[in-house]
Amino acid sequence: MAVFVLSVFWVNPSTCMAQSADDGARAARKADAEKYFRNHVAPFIKTYCLECHQNRRPTEAGLNFNPALKSPGHAAFSEKWKKAAARVKAHDMPPDGLEQPTEEERQMFLEWLDKVKYLSPQDPGPFVIRRLTKTEYGNTLHDLFGVDPKITDAMPDEVSGAGYLNSLSPLQLEQYLSIADQVLDQAFAPDESPPTELQQRLFGEPPASGDDARKAARKVAESLAKKLYRRPASDAELKVLEDVFDLGRHNELSYPASLRLMLKAMLVSPQFLFITPAEGFDTKAEIVPLDDFQLASRLSYLLWATLPDEELMTLADSGKLREPPILKAQVKRMLEDPRSRALFDGFGAQWLGLGDLGSKTFDPSKFPEMNGAMRLAMYDEARLFFEGVVRENRSIASFIDSDYTFLNENLAAIYGLEKLVTGTEMRKVQLTDDNRGGILGMPGVLAATSFPNRTSPVKRGVWVLEQVLGDHVPAAPPNVPALEKQDQHSIAHLTLRERTELHRSDPVCANCHRLLDPIGFGLENFDAIGRWRDQDDNGAPINASGELPGGVRFSSPSELKAVIAQRLDAFARNLVEKLLAYALCRKLEGYDEIVVDELMQEITQDDYRMQTLITAVVTSYPFTHRRTE
């Protein structure tokens, strides 16, 4: 059981950090959670779940409640509590035909989600070293050697799932070697020719004849390693580099050629390819603050997708970077720097689902306008908007509604504003239509959540729930036919809305779809590439009205936006959780929930400003600490 394997890392609360007042409150909440579990949750599980989901092979749906009954607060189970609650909430579980809990019991089980986190000890979570992504690697080479970041194009493409970025195949290593050669060929002069300016800067003056070349090489190694490893190198690491230099000399390479070999060795070393901690921490402590160099790297790869600049390195050198006012000032400085577009390319695009817009298929006969330029404009609209919210430190409410966006001629045609905007340049445009403005009315988002040839109210509904409001939508049960597979004769006369509503005539589907579909219908006025329409493909009028559970009604995209704007807190929390998970390169669990609670207080107090949100994440406990084992 994975749950038990992980228990090796089960650590005690770190005592050094806690303040006594907080301690008292925390202990009280913990005791309350334990009591709640004993009195309510455990009996619920034993009555309704355990018969199927118990410790036996094969586990029913991969879910086994036995370990959770023993240690309900275990981090490894926190995701499962959420999924279980979502299923119970949707009346998906327990399945029909088995004993059903009362509504009160269901409600009780849902409330458990707010309490389980208090069982978790203070813990920054696992910190696993990871290698640089293809983008980060390219940017880093660019910043170090002035080469085009596209030099890494031949590297295999990457998927963003956890685990993948940590691993490295022989093919990749060969490419690292070959790219190192290309970089050095471009940046340095061939042997015998006068050195390039960069070469001189990195290697310094060659030692005069008779001087100790090895000693000179060690000095070069020290200064290069500090740049490439993004921290001071240890003696052992310098020794390795010296040995590589010697290897070059033994093979009758010149002094600069031997230095070049040494540099190449650095470029394929794990210290360069991975973000690794500097050595030397108190090994008795189970949790330690990140050293300043590691913090600098973590920060700069998060916000810039490249290595720390000199200012960050200088602060790390003096040990001051971790001081909260300094760290906050650095975040502000970094966000104002153009390099922070990396935060959108890496995080924003993924959050909004725009990462694959460039390669997504659209039916070319139906949507001939979806060419490369149009897709790029859609992506850039979202990017410029996101960057604006960040740099101008606006409230994140602007993501839900705003009266401006960014358009060029191409994209303006989608908005019906082609008379207003000419030229290929993207520029800020004032909007008067309440249905537009904000991410819900953005063509890129609307296109990314459509099928190649038509809209998908279901996909859009899922997108709003998961990406905007942070709800968990359980996966569709198996063996449900997609719309295309419904009996063609009986549905021939139905509109897409009526066909989709068939979901709700089937009780298995109804539970989730009565939540999903109305949201998606609310956006039906936007076609599959985000153009406004009053009629669907068959000429029937669009009915964009809907009702959310709880009786909130709406009849247009702008009203739907208003409904969602009422839930700004849920939206903010979702954004914090997604950004924190991205920053930590792992999913959130256990104690992280408490961290998010605290961050939310900070953010709410400052009117949900975007820079405050980002700063809160970057100064948070799990971002600035790590376990030692």
Add this chain to the structure above:
Amino acid sequence: MIKNSTIHRRTCLKGVGAALALPLLDAMGWAEASERNAYKPPVRLGFMYMPHGVIMEQFWPTDAASFLTSPPPALDSLRPVLDQCLLMKGVSGVPISPFSGAPHALELSTWLTATLPDPDKRDEISISISADQIAANYVGAFTTLPSLELATMPQTWKENQEGLNEAYYSHCSFRSPTQAVPAETNPRNVLDRLFNQKEQGSGRASAGISALDRNMLDLVLGGARDLRRTLSPTDQRKLDEYLDSVRSVERRIAAIELRQKEAAMEKAGVRSSRRHESDSPPIEIKIPEGDRRSEYMQVMCDLNVLAFQTDTTRVCTYIGSTPNGVSYPELGFNDQHHSQTHHNNEPEKVRKVAAITAFNIEQFAYMVKKMHSLREGDGTLLDNCIMMWGSGLEDGDRHTRENLPFILAGRGGGSIKTGRFLPDVKGNQGDLLTTLLTCAGIPLDRPIGIATKQLTEIPANV
């Protein structure tokens, strides 16, 4: 003379150190002591994938008797080499419970592993080593590339079905339970890699990785071990994958050096034991200019053929397309593969899926026919290969996996009896992979994935 070259081989291998597990030389086709002292070409293993299943009525032969004379429409392109092929019906896929969805992530990731991803660690890669990589571990040590992985579309897909790691959607080769092997999608890069050279911007070709690199890597490796000691156990495991990759590249450099020595000896008049004089010369590779899908798929086929022909690798996995969908404008329609597979028996969509399937099999046929046209030893290159074409679903419409479609081609050095259709094989895809690896002479310490037995109908009764 032959003995002479063996010494070189050993000398060279010594540098690789203990990391290199020496396979049994005779099982590898390196034997020197056969009666006529003739070189027996090694068995090569190739896998080619198509997602989303087939139109079954057009794929399965009616019966064993008519297989050769009137094959089903999907196999039309294979007609000239049907006697080199073996079809078997009744090979089932891995049961997907406890997963209830994610059919396409599972069809690809289970294809060569015959194992389900670990449902408790969905967001990580946690599956098992795949059959091609098991083979590469065994036969890869003596070729300059342990294995070759090819694909014709980027291996990224931002869809997270059932919480499964996105890599499952686009990878079928796994070096270890936690490590997916990325594939090459650029034919130019593959060619450079096969011949260990890199075209520079100015057009001059420079040598790829070299002996000096090997020694340098050795030092880096030592340094990485120091670093490893300062890391937590989890981090250590991550770094191990790095170390393993470095060692693998070192092995590759050693193998390249070996080849260079052999070539030098051949030039000096010492005949290599490897090739017969009657063997066909290496095929030519033409990298296509346009973006026709058939040309792209065929140049990758050519590279696979060339890699086998020159014994640059003995294992190749070629993902013809990943489940995230590609369209085939050459067939006269722009629909994406996946969208058509949910055809609900509408004739138009069925026709398109059948056309896409036939197109994919045609590319496989192109490769197999080429191998059949190349002389090697006493027969053809194909005689010494086991080429497997297949899909991870039977019916893409309903996502069934009872009778996975597979086509085998090649006699595997005489280990497989071809020219047959086996209409009722009772086994699963693990059994099939286990059988194929055994036919290729690869000893297994355990069955692959869900395998419980060998499919005894497949091997030739030697």
